[in-house]
């Protein structure tokens with residue numbers, strides 16, 4: 611595990627964008643595993659800026675998004691498909707046919723999970739997987755549980771996640787209760803994993819995940835076993851780490 615410690619969110623976003631840019635420059639047909647949530651927005655803004663300045667070309671890249679809410683259409687402004695379009699894809703030259711994300715409108719959970727696992731398998735995993743982290747240590751939507759789940763799965767969101775994500779919805783009742791998420795196996799298959807943690811409300815999750823035991827009760831803790839894992843965190847998120 612490598613830690614890039616930054617002063618604040620702006621520095622963290624720049625460092626994260628630099629890692630993604632380095633990936634795209636060194637392998638133009640990179641498979642980018644991408645994440646939603648507020649954490650990666652600053653990095654996506656930097657990538658857009660560098661693309662517009664002519665420094666980056668995404669035309670041969672593919673994306674492999676982590677997760678999607680069940681029951682939201684691609685055009686619902688709370689869907690992760692919509693988030694990715696508005697925060698990144700609409701502003702760079704990645705090709706629409708190269709975008710991959712679970713289909714939240716497929717009512718056949720087993721079928722959708724199998725379909726997405728086949729997509730991940732076809733690529734052999736992402737070249738670089740970007741992750742945020744939930745306050746309870748979740749990655750993607752892999753919530754704390756009794757065992758690590760390998761494949762893409764349909765999860766029932768925990769109350770902690772519903773509480774954290776309700777700020778984006780008009781009413782708590784509007785937050786979907788289920789999501790499709792790439793499993794831990796799909797995430798670990800990535801050649802490189804970059805996790806962003808910003809702010810004091812992530813400090814406990816960071817300490818538990820990366821400085822505590824590896825346990826499915828803290829899903830991100832498995833990243834301690836990844837051969838190329840980079841934690842990009844700001845001072846506030848690193849406040850509880852030992853030493």
Ligand code: GLP
Nearest residue numbers: 646647648649742743744750751
């Ligand atoms: C959601 C997403 C995760 C994300 C997490 C943290 O639950 N499924 O992929 O990492 O939120 O979000 P934020 O970055 O807004 O704190």
